[in-house]
Amino acid sequence: MNASSAFPIQLGLWLIPLLPFAGFLLNGILGCRLPRWMVTVIGLLAPLGSLLIVFNATLVAASHPGITVCKGCAYQVPSYLPNVENLGHWLAVGSLHIDFSLVFDQLSLVMLLVVTGVGFLIHVYSVGYMHSDPGYARFFSYLNLFLFFMTTLVLAGNILLMFVGWEGVGLASYLLIAFWFEKPTAAAAGKKAFVVNRIGDFGFLIAIFLILAQFGTLTFSEIAAKLAANPTFTGGVLTVICLCLLFGAAGKSAQLPLYVWLPDAMEGPTPVSALIHAATMVTAGVYMIARTHFLFDRSPAALSTVAIVGAATAIFAATIGLVQNDIKRVLAYSTISQLGYMFLACGVAAYSAAIFHLVTHAFFKALLFLCAGSVIHALGGEQDMRKMGGLRTKIPITFWTMTIAVFTIAGFPPLAAFFSKDSILYAAFLQGSGGIVLWFVGLFTALLTALYMFRLWYMTFFGESRTPDAHPHESPWSMRAPLIILALLSICGGWIGIERFAAFLAPSTGALPWAAAANPRLEIALVAFAVACAIVGWRIAHVFYLRKPERAAQLAASVPLGYDLLANKFYIDELYNSVIVKPLFVVSRYILGWVVDAAILGGLAWLLAGIANLSGMVLQRWQSGNLRSYAAWLAAAAAAVLLFVLLAGSSHGWSLTLFHPEPILKLSRISIAHLGQASH
Amino acid sequence: MSFLQQDVPLSWYLILSAILFSLGVIGFLIKRNLITVFMSIELMLNAVNLSFVTFARQWNEVRGQIFVFFVMMVAAAEAAVGLAIIIAVFRARSTLAVDRINLMKL
Amino acid sequence: MHLILFFLFAGFCLAGAINLLLQTHPINSALSLIVVMTSLAVLYLLLGAEFLAIAQIIVYAGAVMVLFTFVVMLLNAGREERTLGSRAAWPIGFPAVVAILAVLATILLRAQGLSAARLGEGLTNAPNQSNLVQLSQVLFHQLLLPFEVTSILILIAILGAVALARAEGSQTGAERTAPK
Numbered sequence: 001m002n003a004s005s006a007f008p009i010q011l012g013l014w015l016i017p018l019l020p021f022a023g024f025l026l027n028g029i030l031g032c033r034l035p036r037w038m039v040t041v042i043g044l045l046a047p048l049g050s051l052l053i054v055f056n057a058t059l060v061a062a063s064h065p066g067i068t069v070c071k072g073c074a075y076q077v078p079s080y081l082p083n084v085e086n087l088g089h090w091l092a093v094g095s096l097h098i099d100f101s102l103v104f105d106q107l108s109l110v111m112l113l114v115v116t117g118v119g120f121l122i123h124v125y126s127v128g129y130m131h132s133d134p135g136y137a138r139f140f141s142y143l144n145l146f147l148f149f150m151t152t153l154v155l156a157g158n159i160l161l162m163f164v165g166w167e168g169v170g171l172a173s174y175l176l177i178a179f180w181f182e183k184p185t186a187a188a189a190g191k192k193a194f195v196v197n198r199i200g201d202f203g204f205l206i207a208i209f210l211i212l213a214q215f216g217t218l219t220f221s222e223i224a225a226k227l228a229a230n231p232t233f234t235g236g237v238l239t240v241i242c243l244c245l246l247f248g249a250a251g252k253s254a255q256l257p258l259y260v261w262l263p264d265a266m267e268g269p270t271p272v273s274a275l276i277h278a279a280t281m282v283t284a285g286v287y288m289i290a291r292t293h294f295l296f297d298r299s300p301a302a303l304s305t306v307a308i309v310g311a312a313t314a315i316f317a318a319t320i321g322l323v324q325n326d327i328k329r330v331l332a333y334s335t336i337s338q339l340g341y342m343f344l345a346c347g348v349a350a351y352s353a354a355i356f357h358l359v360t361h362a363f364f365k366a367l368l369f370l371c372a373g374s375v376i377h378a379l380g381g382e383q384d385m386r387k388m389g390g391l392r393t394k395i396p397i398t399f400w401t402m403t404i405a406v407f408t409i410a411g412f413p414p415l416a417a418f419f420s421k422d423s424i425l426y427a428a429f430l431q432g433s434g435g436i437v438l439w440f441v442g443l444f445t446a447l448l449t450a451l452y453m454f455r456l457w458y459m460t461f462f463g464e465s466r467t468p469d470a471h472p473h474e475s476p477w478s479m480r481a482p483l484i485i486l487a488l489l490s491i492c493g494g495w496i497g498i499e500r501f502a503a504f505l506a507p508s509t510g511a512l513p514w515a516a517a518a519n520p521r522l523e524i525a526l527v528a529f530a531v532a533c534a535i536v537g538w539r540i541a542h543v544f545y546l547r548k549p550e551r552a553a554q555l556a557a558s559v560p561l562g563y564d565l566l567a568n569k570f571y572i573d574e575l576y577n578s579v580i581v582k583p584l585f586v587v588s589r590y591i592l593g594w595v596v597d598a599a600i601l602g603g604l605a606w607l608l609a610g611i612a613n614l615s616g617m618v619l620q621r622w623q624s625g626n627l628r629s630y631a632a633w634l635a636a637a638a639a640a641v642l643l644f645v646l647l648a649g650s651s652h653g654w655s656l657t658l659f660h661p662e663p664i665l666k667l668s669r670i671s672i673a674h675l676g677q678a679s680h
Numbered sequence: 681m682s683f684l685q686q687d688v689p690l691s692w693y694l695i696l697s698a699i700l701f702s703l704g705v706i707g708f709l710i711k712r713n714l715i716t717v718f719m720s721i722e723l724m725l726n727a728v729n730l731s732f733v734t735f736a737r738q739w740n741e742v743r744g745q746i747f748v749f750f751v752m753m754v755a756a757a758e759a760a761v762g763l764a765i766i767i768a769v770f771r772a773r774s775t776l777a778v779d780r781i782n783l784m785k786l
Numbered sequence: 787m788h789l790i791l792f793f794l795f796a797g798f799c800l801a802g803a804i805n806l807l808l809q810t811h812p813i814n815s816a817l818s819l820i821v822v823m824t825s826l827a828v829l830y831l832l833l834g835a836e837f838l839a840i841a842q843i844i845v846y847a848g849a850v851m852v853l854f855t856f857v858v859m860l861l862n863a864g865r866e867e868r869t870l871g872s873r874a875a876w877p878i879g880f881p882a883v884v885a886i887l888a889v890l891a892t893i894l895l896r897a898q899g900l901s902a903a904r905l906g907e908g909l910t911n912a913p914n915q916s917n918l919v920q921l922s923q924v925l926f927h928q929l930l931l932p933f934e935v936t937s938i939l940i941l942i943a944i945l946g947a948v949a950l951a952r953a954e955g956s957q958t959g960a961e962r963t964a965p966k
Contacts, residue, residue, distance in 0.1 A: 625782030627717075628872035631708050632879030639885035646889055687902030688792045688832065691894055696796050696829075698890040700822075702883050703803040709879040712866045715812045715858055719819050722850065723803060726826055729842075737833045737903055742920045745835050746929060749921070752845050753936045757943035759850045763857045764947035770861050779871060 012053055013085045013102040016112065017151040019049040023144035031137025040127055043140030047123050047147055051116040057083075057104060058113070084157060084221075091160075098218055101157035107508040110355060111154045111287055114362045118279045119147050121482040125370055126271040128478035129377060133269075139179060143275070146172035150280050154287065158219040159208055162288065166204065166252065169281045170197040176276060177268040189264040196261040200251015207244035210237060211295075224294045234298045242295055242302030245288065246309065253285030253339050255313045260573055262336055266328040270373030273328060278335050278365035283358050286342045290351045290509050297349060297510065304434070307347020311428075311441045314340030316570075318448035322455070323556070323566045327372050327385050330456050334409070335365055337445060341424055344438060350427035351509040352502035356494075357420035363493050364408040364417060367486040371402040374479055375460060378472035385456065390465030394472045397480050399461050401487040406457045408490045410450035410534045413527075419494035421446065422527050427512070429526060439526075443533055450537025458545040693734040700727035714766055714776045718759075725755050788832060788903070795832075798825040810865045816854045823847040833903050837918045 023046030031039050087100035104112075123143060130139050149172055153165025171194075178190025208218065214237055215223050227233065249255070254262040265277050276282070289296060289306065296303055314337045321333030338361050345354035376383055378395050392399050408415040411422070425446075429439040474480070502512045544552045556563040565571070704727060707720030729748045736744025766776070773781055802821035809815045823846045830839040915923075925933055 624872075626872045626874075627778045627781065628709060628879075629874035632872070632874045632876075632882065635705055635709065635882035635886070636878050639882040639889070642886060642889045646893065686789055688788050689902050690900045691897065692792070692796075693829065693833065693903070694894045694900075695891065696799065698887060698894065700799060700803055701890075702887040703800075703807065705883045705886065706880075707807050709875045709883070710807070711815075713812050713863060715854065715861075715863060716806075716815045716866070719806065719812075719815055719854060722846075723806065723819065723822065726823060726846070730826060730829065733830055733833050733835050733838060736835065738900060742917075742924055745838055745917075745921060746924055748835075748838055749841065749925070750932065750936060752841060753940065756845055756850055757940050759853055760943050760947040761950070763853060764949075764951035766857065767861065767951045776861065776863050777866075 013057070013083070013104055013155060014087055016050045016053050016102075016116070016155065017148050019053075020046040020144040020147035020151065022046065024141045024148060027137050027141035027144065031141055034137070036136060039137045039140060043137075043144060044120075044123055044127070046144050047116055047120040050147065050151060051120050054109075054112045054116050058109060061109070095216060096212070096218075098158055098160050100161060101219070102155040103157035103220070104155065105508045106505050107287075107290060107355065108154050110359065110505065112151065114283075114359055115147070115150050115154060115280050118362050118366050118486075119143075119150075119275060121485055122271050122275040122279075122366065122370070125274070125373070125479050125482045126269075128476045129271055129373055130269065131476075135179065139176075139269070142172060142175045142179070143271075146176065146276060146281070150284070153284055157221070159211065159292075160218050162291070163201075163204065163208065166248075166284065166288075167201065169276070169284060170194060170201070170252070173197070173265070173276050173281055176272040177265045179268055179272065183267070185264075186267040189261075189267040193261040193265050196258050197251050200248045200258050203244045203247025203251070205248075207241050207248065210241045210244065214238075214241070220291060223292075227294050227298065235301065238295060239299040239301045242292075242299045243305060245292060245295070246302065246306055249285030249288055249343075250309065251285075252288075253282045253343070254336050255285070255309050255339065255343055256316060257572075259313065259317070259336050260576060263329050263332045263569070266326070266332050270328070270369055270376065273332070274366045274369035274373070277332065278369050279362035282335065282339055283342070283362070286339070286346065286354055286358055289343075289346045290355055293346075293349075293351050293510050296346070303347050303349060305347070307344050307428070307431075307434075307438055310340045310343025310345075310347055311438045311445075312340070313337070314344065314445045315441050315448070316340075318445045318452065320566055320569050321452045322448060323563060325386050326383050327375065327388075327456060327460065328369070328383060330385075330452060331365070331368055331372060334368075334449065334453065337449060338365065338409075340445070341421065341442065344428060344442060345424040348427045348431045348435060348438070349510070350424065350512055352505045352512055353420065353423040353427050353498060355505060355509065356498055356501050357417070357424055360408075360416035360420045360490070360493050363486055363489040364405045367401060367405040367483065367490055368409070370479070370483055370486065371398050371405060374398040374475045374483065375402075377475055377479070385459040387466050388460045389463045390461070391472055392461040395474050397474060397483065401483040402457065402461070404487045404490055406453045409453050410537065411446055411530055412534055413531065414491075414495070416490050416492070416494035418531075419498060422523075422530055423498040425530060426523055426526055429522070443529060446530055447533040447537045450534045451541050454538050454541030455545050458541060462546055690734050690738055694731055697727045697731040697734065700724075700730070712778050714769070714778055714781070715763075717778060718762055718766065722755065722759065725751065791828065791832060795825040795828045798822075799829070812858050812863050812866075813855065816851060816858060819854075820847050820851045823851065835917060837921055 023042050026042050027034075027039055031042075034042075083104040085102045085104070087102065089097075090100050091098040123140070126139065126143065130136055133139065146169060149165045149168030151165075153162050153169060156162035156165060174190045174194040177193050178187045180186045181190070211223065212218060215226050217223060217226075247258075251258040262277055262282070266273055268276075296306070317333045317336035317340065321330050321337065324330045324333065338357070342354040342357050342361070345351070345357060374395065375388070375391065375398060378391070378398070379388065382388065404415070408417045411418050413419075425439055425442050428435050428442055431438065498512070544555070568574075701724055704720045704724035707723065708717055711717050711720060729751055732744045732748045732751070736742065736748075769781060770776055775781070799822050802818045802825065805818040806815045806822070809818065823842060827839040827842040827847070830836075830842060
């Protein structure tokens with residue numbers, strides 16, 4: 001489906017990653033010497049430029065002569081997509097051929113809009129949030145670096161280039177989480193994030209090797225074509241590939257069992273949490289599964305695993321988020337839970353629904369984090385919700401935008417998440433008896449989501465102020481403007497509707513499972529259930545945290561074991577520490593360090609040096625400088641040569657008759673004649 | 681023909697040459713004066729000359745004798761230069777004992 | 787006749803060679819070597835190489851050995867001393883010599899097709915030409931270039947010997963004449 005030859009207009013896709021990279025270089029190398037306004041301009045121009053190019057590409061797509069696409073009219077999609085831009089050869093090894101190819105199709109269009117759009121808004125927010133930080137230029141250079149890698153990941157036309165972006169966003173995440181690296185917890189959190197990500201990347205690598213062995217190519221379109229040519233190829237190695245890909249996605253998108261890095265990643269500045277750990281990086285796993293959906297479609301076992309992982313993560317994280325006291329931790333667990341929803345959608349082959357939820361999630365989660373950042377900024381760095389309260393009248397714009405976000409995530413119509421979440425639950429319900437279990441889990445999680453989000457809302461903004469000596473002030477306009485824009489997007493982001501969205505995405509992610517037969521009555525019934533759960537959750541939060549705040553503590557005291565388990569995150573971190581980290585430490589220090597490194601390798605080196613030394617000392621005595629000894633050895637060698645010639649000659653059949661030298665003389669005569677002619 | 685009228689077999693010349701050569705090698709090994717060692721080398725050269733002349737006689741080739749001629753020339757030149765070197769060594773080390781001239785050891 | 791001459795002068799050769807090994811003063815060894823070379827000249831005569839016999843006496847016995855004698859006198863070389871000795875010379879050298887001799891003797895004694903020599907017979911391929919004429923015909927026609935090169939070789943040897951053996955220039959002379 002390479003239509004680039006039919007569509008000669010160059011979209012300039014290579015600029016989309018390049019502008020942020022240029023911003024990274026400029027701010028990284030020269031940033032500390034430039035005045036602050038210049039750093040800001042460079043830092044903002046890069047994502048703005050990428051955003052404008054994406055807009056341009058979108059408009060070009062929409063205005064292609066002859067085929068129009070408009071929201072609400074005939075479900076026609078432009079025929080020019082996918083637009084492949086090949087930047088040059090990369091690897092050509094045997095039959096393997098990999099280029100730097102960027103692919104712009106419907107899926108990457110949507111992802112790019114989210115990444116660059118929300119990214120730009122968060123860049124603007126950072127101008128105000130990081131205003132007084134000494135590492136201002138460094139922050140913007142890292143943010144631009146992240147954008148470079150993320151756009152590369154999204155635009156990649158083959159798995160290897162996507163892996164480059166994959167690793168790069170992990171690196172940028174590490175740099176940004178450990179931004180205040182003098183703080184030991186921040187540095188440790190950065191390391192943890194990188195290491196856990198790396199474990200997932202190992203799975204991704206195995207998948208790449210298997211794909212290469214199976215298909216001989218790493219380009220998405222070629223793999224899809226090969227699969228399409230072989231309709232009965234299911235299961236087997238494809239299941240293994242998909243499970244490895246799932247492992248990689250679980251590492252990047254913080255699913256069970258590799259989610260442990262995301263709560264700790266809240267040590268980074270709030271814009272980082274908003275951009276990377278809410279809107280873009282953690283969605284890379286979902287994007288990757290959607291991108292390779294043709295592989296997952298062939299392996300029902302893998303799809304079931306994806307769905308189960310997603311649902312389990314969703315409810316697991318939601319239960320932990322109920323009892324956290326740090327405002328950012330609650331949002332972190334909420335992110336993990338919502339990502340679980342997206343994986344659940346992928347697991348029931350409703351990839352478009354997952355992407356839809358990804359888009360709306362980007363809006364409301366970024367909004368939630370930015371509002372939380374605004375609250376923290378207003379209270380001068382306080383993050384513990386138990387010490388907040390009564391901020392409703394003091395920071396009104398933050399309050400109202402946060403309200404919109406909280407209602408969105410709870411799933412109230414007609415806000416954005418209502419449409420996306422319900423499409424996921426509907427898709428799960430249609431999946432059969434296992435699907436109904438998944439639907440129920442998703443429904444219960446929706447209730448918990450509403451519960452803890454409203455808990456956060458009430459504890460932060462309502463009631464008596466528990467910090468009487470703080471003077472909360474509203475944020476500057478650079479922080480308020482993105483909040484307002486994101487709130488507007490949260491309101492109307494879902495109005496496009498899942499059907500139109502899925503129809504748009506269908507060429508790149510496959511059609512929805514229920515595209516053939518829709519059941520409107522079932523839909524309305526499920527929607528009613530979901531909204532009812534949201535209202536119940538709101539009610540419970542209202543009672544526990546607004547009317548009678550002491551009831552929460554009483555409930556916690558009455559179930560001490562359960563509360564303990566939840567508050568300590570099910571002791572998963574401690575479990576990993578004792579089962580994985582400690583043994584690795586023992587092995588590396590004692591076995592590898594002492595035995596292999598010091599004893600074996602060190603001993604080997606010592607042995608080789610000793611041999612060289614010893615042989616040198618022995619052979620040294622042979623070179624005595626004594627003429628007579630040398631003469632003796634000369635004579636011995638001459639005797640050996642003579643013996644050898646005698647024995648070899650007799651074994652070759654030379655008799656001991658002295659042969660006539662005539663042949664040799666003939667040769668010498670000829671050569672001497674040549675010499676002699678010169679003298680004649 | 682009587683005993684005294686017999687011809688001399690050429691193999692005897694060759695054996696004489698071999699014995700002379702071996703004596704030269706022994707001299708090279710056991711003598712301790714540098715000049716005497718050099719003289720043993722001359723002895724070896726002469727032994728080889730004898731075998732060349734013998735083979736020239738065996739095959740009626742005059743080139744064997746020409747080879748001896750050239751060997752003589754080169755041996756003369758070599759003797760001149762070698763003795764000059766021995767003089768220089770004596771000047772440097774004040775001794776002609778072979779075992780004392782061992783600056784080339786490690 | 788030839789036999790007696792052969793035995794006599796071969797005996798002189800061997801005696802001279804063994805004497806060279808047994809003498810301790812280098813001048814005695816030099817004189818023994820002169821005996822060897824002269825006897826070899828006679829043996830060349832027996833083999834029909836008259837020119838080489840004369841050349842042997844003129845060049846080897848008359849020039850090279852005189853050179854040796856001069857150097858012995860110049861350096862005032864004395865009797866050999868008992869010095870450090872060599873640990874490898876006897877254990878390794880002696881068996882090596884024995885092996886060389888054994889191999890050569892084996893080859894020579896088992897060889898077939900060797901003829902005999904008689905005094906007065908020259909090389910039989912050109913019976914009317916003397917040995918000198920035969921030699922010069924080859925030497926100055928086909929091997930003229932090597933002949934000339936040999937003369938250059940000797941020139942270089944002379945220059946080398948002069949350069950190596952002369953005293954350390956006028957410096958030594960100046961030291962000698964400087965007032966103490």
